[in-house]
Amino acid sequence: MVSAFDATTFGAKSFDAKPFNATGRHAMALEIRLVPLLSDNYGYLLHDPATGDTAVVDPSEAAPVLAVLEAEGWRLGHILNTHHHPDHIGGNAALKAATGAVIAAPRADLHRIPDVDVPLAEGDRYRVGGSEAQVFAVPGHTSGHIALWFEADEALFSGDTLFSLGCGKLFEGTPEEMWRSLGKLKALPDATRVYCGHEYTQSNARFARTIEPNNAALEARAAEVTALRAAGKPTIPTVLGVEKATNPFLRADVPAVQAAMGLAGRPAADVFAAVRRAKDNF
Numbered sequence: 001m002v003s004a005f006d007a008t009t010f011g012a013k014s015f016d017a018k019p020f021n022a023t024g025r026h027a028m029a030l031e032i033r034l035v036p037l038l039s040d041n042y043g044y045l046l047h048d049p050a051t052g053d054t055a056v057v058d059p060s061e062a063a064p065v066l067a068v069l070e071a072e073g074w075r076l077g078h079i080l081n082t083h084h085h086p087d088h089i090g091g092n093a094a095l096k097a098a099t100g101a102v103i104a105a106p107r108a109d110l111h112r113i114p115d116v117d118v119p120l121a122e123g124d125r126y127r128v129g130g131s132e133a134q135v136f137a138v139p140g141h142t143s144g145h146i147a148l149w150f151e152a153d154e155a156l157f158s159g160d161t162l163f164s165l166g167c168g169k170l171f172e173g174t175p176e177e178m179w180r181s182l183g184k185l186k187a188l189p190d191a192t193r194v195y196c197g198h199e200y201t202q203s204n205a206r207f208a209r210t211i212e213p214n215n216a217a218l219e220a221r222a223a224e225v226t227a228l229r230a231a232g233k234p235t236i237p238t239v240l241g242v243e244k245a246t247n248p249f250l251r252a253d254v255p256a257v258q259a260a261m262g263l264a265g266r267p268a269a270d271v272f273a274a275v276r277r278a279k280d281n282f
Helices: 063-072 092-099 175-186 201-211 216-230 240-246 255-260 268-280
Strands: 008-010 014-016 031-037 041-047 054-057 078-080 102-106 118-120 125-128 131-137 146-150 155-159 193-196
Touching (some): 175 268
Parallel strands (some): 078 102, 102 118
Antiparallel strands (some): 031 041
């Protein structure tokens, strides 16, 4: 059995990121491959073996994605973007030209993401083979950011909204917006695997431990992260239940975090804002 934090090297350029569901009960419909891109980005290939349908989430660049597709004999049908930043859409044009895949991206970013075929907004559904994603609007990092939740596959693609032990910087949103967005994701089941846009977990762990130095779950996660990175393995996917217990950006409503920020009893959005400022200056 492969645990939620294990990753088996699949060649040199991708990792098998979901052979089982998060509880280890049985295999789910989608195969999910993590593809390292640029210096610290992750793209994800989603493949339904029953239908042959394949999608990629947030392709920073095309060549590594095309290499995995060729090695597996998969045909790309969908390009899914969570937001407009170049390191999440940089491979769109080349992948579309090479495969004819449709681009599905935030409706709010149509003026910033070229050649979108399927605009996506809060409440929309999007199918990849036999699996269906629910679209959440999660502004904060960017104003048009979305997340994709494949409920039956227990998989959340959070882009740069929620990281393992962290969250995205607020380039286009307010702390109140980001806290509400994180609240949507925090409300999902604990078993949900979180596939985020970057490998930031080790630095995020160092910061998180300054906020909650006595959090035993955080200490265990930090040790696990150190071991994974030392072995050259990704720390992604993480599991939402673990994030709820360890990620300071999801814990702004927890007394220990409020006390650490000197804001006991204050609104959670205010505490979140203080944690975000502290991380920006860390």
